[in-house]
Amino acid sequence: MRRAGVDIGSRTIAVVVMEEGKIIYSTVVDTGYQPNETAAALLTPFAAPVVATGYGRHAAKASFAREIITEIKAHALGTAYLFPEVRTILDIGGQDTKAILLSPQKAVVDFVMNDKCSAGTGKFLEVMAAALGYDIGEIGPAALAGKPGLKISNMCTVFAESEAISLLHRGTPRQDIALALHQSVAERAASLLKKISFVPPLVFTGGVAQNPCLVKLLSEILSTTVYVPASPQIVGALGAALHCATLI
Amino acid sequence: MSDYRKMWADLGLDLDAHDQLLQALPPTYHDVYLTQTNRPQKMDYFDFVVNEIHGLRIQELQQHKQQGGKVIGTFCVFVPEEIVRSAGGICIGLCSGLETGSGEVEKILPRQICPLIKSFMGFKLGKICPYFESCDLVVGETTCDGKKKAFELLNDYIPVHVMETPQMKRERDYKLWLKEIKDFAVKIEDITGQKITAASLKQSIIDTNAKRQALLRLASLRRHKPAPISGKDSLLIEQIAMYDDVTRFTQKVNELCDELEERINSGTGVAPANAPRIILSGTPMAIPNWKVPHIIESTGAIIVAEEMCTGLRYFEGLVPEDASSLEEAYANLAQRYLNINCAVFTPNNNRTQRLMELVEEYQADGVIHVSLSFCDPYSIEATQVEKACRQAGIPILKLETDYGQEDTEQLKTRVEAFCEMLR
Ligand code: SF4
Ligand code: SF4
Numbered sequence: 001m002r003r004a005g006v007d008i009g010s011r012t013i014a015v016v017v018m019e020e021g022k023i024i025y026s027t028v029v030d031t032g033y034q035p036n037e038t039a040a041a042l043l044t045p046f047a048a049p050v051v052a053t054g055y056g057r058h059a060a061k062a063s064f065a066r067e068i069i070t071e072i073k074a075h076a077l078g079t080a081y082l083f084p085e086v087r088t089i090l091d092i093g094g095q096d097t098k099a100i101l102l103s104p105q106k107a108v109v110d111f112v113m114n115d116k117c118s119a120g121t122g123k124f125l126e127v128m129a130a131a132l133g134y135d136i137g138e139i140g141p142a143a144l145a146g147k148p149g150l151k152i153s154n155m156c157t158v159f160a161e162s163e164a165i166s167l168l169h170r171g172t173p174r175q176d177i178a179l180a181l182h183q184s185v186a187e188r189a190a191s192l193l194k195k196i197s198f199v200p201p202l203v204f205t206g207g208v209a210q211n212p213c214l215v216k217l218l219s220e221i222l223s224t225t226v227y228v229p230a231s232p233q234i235v236g237a238l239g240a241a242l243h244c245a246t247l248i
Numbered sequence: 249m250s251d252y253r254k255m256w257a258d259l260g261l262d263l264d265a266h267d268q269l270l271q272a273l274p275p276t277y278h279d280v281y282l283t284q285t286n287r288p289q290k291m292d293y294f295d296f297v298v299n300e301i302h303g304l305r306i307q308e309l310q311q312h313k314q315q316g317g318k319v320i321g322t323f324c325v326f327v328p329e330e331i332v333r334s335a336g337g338i339c340i341g342l343c344s345g346l347e348t349g350s351g352e353v354e355k356i357l358p359r360q361i362c363p364l365i366k367s368f369m370g371f372k373l374g375k376i377c378p379y380f381e382s383c384d385l386v387v388g389e390t391t392c393d394g395k396k397k398a399f400e401l402l403n404d405y406i407p408v409h410v411m412e413t414p415q416m417k418r419e420r421d422y423k424l425w426l427k428e429i430k431d432f433a434v435k436i437e438d439i440t441g442q443k444i445t446a447a448s449l450k451q452s453i454i455d456t457n458a459k460r461q462a463l464l465r466l467a468s469l470r471r472h473k474p475a476p477i478s479g480k481d482s483l484l485i486e487q488i489a490m491y492d493d494v495t496r497f498t499q500k501v502n503e504l505c506d507e508l509e510e511r512i513n514s515g516t517g518v519a520p521a522n523a524p525r526i527i528l529s530g531t532p533m534a535i536p537n538w539k540v541p542h543i544i545e546s547t548g549a550i551i552v553a554e555e556m557c558t559g560l561r562y563f564e565g566l567v568p569e570d571a572s573s574l575e576e577a578y579a580n581l582a583q584r585y586l587n588i589n590c591a592v593f594t595p596n597n598n599r600t601q602r603l604m605e606l607v608e609e610y611q612a613d614g615v616i617h618v619s620l621s622f623c624d625p626y627s628i629e630a631t632q633v634e635k636a637c638r639q640a641g642i643p644i645l646k647l648e649t650d651y652g653q654e655d656t657e658q659l660k661t662r663v664e665a666f667c668e669m670l671r
Contacts, residue, residue, distance in 0.1 A: 055657055072665035096658070108669050113662060115648075 002048035005240025006039050006065070007074065008056025011094030011122060012207065014237035015042045018245065026234045031056075040064050051244040053236050055095075069243050071236050072100055072111050078239030079203045080106040082229050088198040090189055090218070090226075091235070092208035094122040099192040101199065110196045119155040120188035122208045128181045131161050132174045139178050140211035146179030155184060179213070186217035193222065200224045205235040252303045255310060259381040266376045269348065270302065273536060280542045284478055286518050288511065290504035291481055297488050305491065306378045312338055313382065318440045321383035323368060324391055325532075325557045325588060326413050328581050330567065331433050333452040333494070336442040340379055341490025342368055342386065345534030347651040349374030356401055362622045363650040364534060365398045372405050379491065380406070385439050387432070389413045391592040392625055409435050415594060417586055426582040433578070446574045453567045453577065455494050460563040462501035463489060467560065469508045470552050471610050474517025476508040479528070479551020480541045486558045487535040524549040524670040527606055529633060530618040531626045532557035537651060540618050543659050549667045552610040555603050561588055591625035599629070600636040607642050613670045614643035616663070621650040643670060 002024075007014040013035060017025040025046070032038055036059045043050055043064065051067045052060035053074040061068045069077075071091070079089050080102065089100040097120055101110040118124055129139040150172065154160040160181065167177050185208075193202070202224055204215060209232035219226040229235055256266060277298055297305070309319050320332045321342045332339035347363060349370030357369055371377035380386075388399035388410040399408050411428045414421035433444055442448075466485065469476055485504075489497060511517070526549050528541065533556060541551055553560060567584045571577035589599035607615065617633050619626035630646050637644035645666040649655055 055661075058660075070661050070665040070668060072661070073668045108665070111665055111669075113658065115658075 002046055003241050003244040004043055004046055004048040004050045005237040005244055006043060006050055006052050007236035007240060008035050008039050008052060008054040008060060009093055010055055012233060013039050014234045016234050016237040016241045017046045017048060018241045026231065028233045036060060036063060049244055049248060051240040053240045067247055069240060072098060072108060074236040074239030075205055076100055076102055076106065076108050077242045078235035079205060081238060081242055083203050083227055085201050086203045087200065088202045090193060090202060090204045091206040092121060093206040097121055097189060097192060099196050101196040112192050112195050118157050120185045124157050124185065125208065127157050127161055128164060131164050132178055140213040142175045143178035143182045143213040146175035148179060150176050150180040152180045152184050155188060182213045182217055186214055186221055189218060190221045201227060203227045205229060205232045207233050255306065256378060259378050260375060261378060261381060262375040265374050269376050276536060280480065280538050287481065288477055288504060288507050290507045293500045294484055294488055297492060302378050306382065309338060309382045318384045319382045321380060321386040324389045325562045326389055326585055327387045327411065328429060328585055330449065330452040330456050330581060331436055334444045334449040335436045335440045337436060337440045342379055343535045344368040345537035348376060360622055362394050362620050364620060365394045369398060372402060385409055387411060415592060417593060422582060422586055425586050426579060429578055429582050449574060449577045454569050457566045457569060459494050459498045460566055462498045463563040465505045466501055467553060469505060469512065472512050473611060474521040475519055475550045475552055476511040476517055478518045478545055480538060480545055483533060483541055483554060483558060486554065486562065519550040524667050525552045525612045527553045527555060527610060527612045527615050528618060529555040529603055529615055531620045531623050534558065540647065543663050544616060547664045547667045552612055553606055555606055591629040596629060600633055604636060604640055617644060617646045619648050621648055
C-alpha cells in the first residue's frame with residue numbers, strides 16, 4: 001500500500017512516498033509561487049492518499065490532502081522513525097525554528113517556536129550569505145574556517161545585516177563575520193532548547209541542519225552529540241507519510 | 249442602516265472612516281460566527297445586537313441623553329457600574345478590540361504599547377466610535393502604567409475621571425479603594441445631577457447581580473460534556489455584557505440558558521464529547537477581538553471558560569444585597585471589586601489558584617494563556633501561570649499577540665500542535 005506525505009513550507013516543498021513501511025521516493029523542490037499546484041503535481045503520479053503538513057497544509061486539505069498534521073507532530077513522527085532513541089528535535093527551516101520535546105514513548109510533550117520575525121532561521125542565513133558574497137551552501141564551510149572572538153549583537157535580520165556590512169567595511173575577514181553570525185544563530189537555538197529543558201539524544205532537522213558549522217557550534221554549546229538525518233529536509237514529509245499509514 | 253447616518257453625523261463621527269469600519273465588521277463576523285454549525289437558536293438576539301452595534305443601542309443612548317440622562321464609559325472591570333446606574337446614568341464598557349487610526353495615535357503614543365490602549369486612543373482621535381462620542385465622562389483607573397499615562401492624554405479630548413486602583417490587597421488598600429468608590433459616587437452624582445440613595449444603590453446592586461448570575465449560569469452550563477455552546481459565542485455574550493441594557497441582556501442570557509439546558513438534557517453539543525477542552529486565560533479580549541478563540545475552535549477544540557476580564561473575572565463574585573445603609577453598600581462594593589484577580593496586583597496568587605480550580609470544575613484538558621503584546625502585567629505573570637500548570641500536570645500553551653492578522657499562520661501552527669498534544 002502506498003502512502004504519501006507532503007511538507008509545504010515557506011521555502012521548499014518536500015514529498016515522501018512510502019510502500020510497505022519503506023521510503024520509495026522523496027524529493028525537495030523550491031516552493032515557488034504556486035505551492036499547492038506544485039505539490040499536487042509532484043504527488044499525482046503516485047496515486048496515493050496524502051497527508052499534508054507545513055504552512056500550506058490547510059490549502060492542501062482544501063484540494064487534495066486527506067488529512068493534515070502540524071509540522072510539530074510531523075517532525076516528531078519522522079524523526080522517531082529515523083532515530084528511535086530521539087528525545088529532542090531542533091528543526092530550523094526557512095522561516096521558523098522549533099524545538100520539540102518527546103516523551104520516552106515519542107509523544108510530543110512540549111514545544112516552542114521562534115516568534116514572528118525571521119531571526120535565527122534559514123532566511124537569516126540566506127540574507128547574511130548574500131551580504132557576505134557566499135552561496136547558501138558555502139557560508140557554513142566558510143564559517144568553519146573563521147577566527148572566533150567576534151560578536152554580532154543584533155538578532156534582527158535587518159540590523160544584523162548592516163552590522164555585518166559595517167564589519168566588512170572595517171576590513172574584517174568575511175569568514176570571521178560568518179562564524180560570528182553562526183554563533184548567534186546557534187545561541188538562539190540553544191536558548192529555545194533550554195526553554196523546553198531538552199533531553200539528549202538531540203536530532204537536528206530542516207534545511208539548516210545541512211550547515212556543518214551550526215551542527216558543530218550547537219554540539220559545543222549544548223555539550224551533546226547532534227544527530228543529523230541524511231536528508232534533513234524531508235523529515236516533515238516523512239512524518240506526514242507515516243501518519244497517513246496509520247489512517248487507512 | 250441609512251436612518252442612522254444623521255445620528256452618526258450629529259454625534260460628530262468621521263462618517264467616511266466610520267463607513268470603512270462598518271464594512272470591515274460584517275465579513276469578519278460572518279466568517280467567525282455565522283459559519284459555526286449547530287449554534288443555539290437563542291444566539292439570534294446576540295447576532296442582532298452585533299448587527300445593530302452602532303445602530304439601535306446608540307439610538308437608545310441618545311434617547312436617554314435627550315431626556316437629560318448621562319452616559320459614562322469605562323475601560324476596566326474595576327469600575328463599579330452599580331454606582332453609575334444608581335445615579336440614573338448608563339454605564340458602557342468601551343471596546344478597544346480593534347486597531348484603528350494608528351497614524352493619529354502614533355503622534356501622541358509610543359509605537360510599542362499595548363494594542364488595547366492604542367485602540368481606545370485611535371477610536372477617540374479618529375472619531376469613529378459612537379459609544380465614545382456618546383459619553384459625557386469616561387472613567388480611567390491606575391491599573392497599569394500604560395493606561396494610567398494614556399488617560400492623561402485622553403483627558404485632552406474627553407473628560408476623564410481617574411480612580412486610583414490599589415496594587416496590593418491589604419487593609420490600607422481596601423480603605424483607599426473604599427474612599428475612591430465614594431469619590432466616584434460623588435463625581436457621578438455631580439455629572440448626572442441625581443443623588444444616590446440607599447434604595448437606588450440597592451436596586452442597581454440587585455440588577456447587576458442578576459446580570460452576573462445569568463452569566464454564571466451560562467458559565468456553569470459550559471461545564472457539561474459535550475459543551476452545549478461554543479467558546480466564541482460565550483465570549484461574544486461576555487463582550488456584549490459590557491454595554492447592553494442590563495435588564496434586557498439578563499433576560500436574553502437566561503432564555504439562552506433555558507435552551508442550553510434542553511440541549512444538555514438531550515445530549516446535544518456543539519463539538520463531540522471528546523473534543524479537547526480549553527480554558528483561555530490572560531488579557532481581556534475586547535470586541536471584536538476574536539482572533540485566538542477563532543483559531544482555537546477552528547482546530548476542533550472547544551473553549552469552556554475564559555479566565556479573563558471578558559469572562560469570569562467580570563462576573564464572579566456577587567455584591568451582598570442586604571446592606572442596611574449607603575455606607576454599608578459602598579463597603580460591600582469595595583470588597584467585591586477588590587477581589588478581582590487582575591495581574592496588576594502584587595502578589596496575585598489567587599489568580600493561579602482559581603485557574604487550577606477552574607481546570608477541575610470545567611473538565612479542561614489544557615490552558616491557553618494569551619497576553620497582548622507589550623502588556624507587562626500579563627506577559628510577566630504568564631510565567632507563574634505556566635509554573636502552576638506544570639506543577640499540576642496541566643498542559644499549557646503561552647501566546648503573545650496583538651490585533652494584527654500577520655501572525656495568524658504561526659498562531660495556528662502552535663494552537664494546532666497544542667491540540668494534537670491533548671488528543
Ligand atoms: S485586566 Fe486588569 S486592568 Fe484590564 S480590565 Fe481587567 S481588571 Fe482592569
Ligand atoms: S492589556 Fe495589559 S497593558 Fe493593556 S491595558 Fe490591560 S493591563 Fe494594561
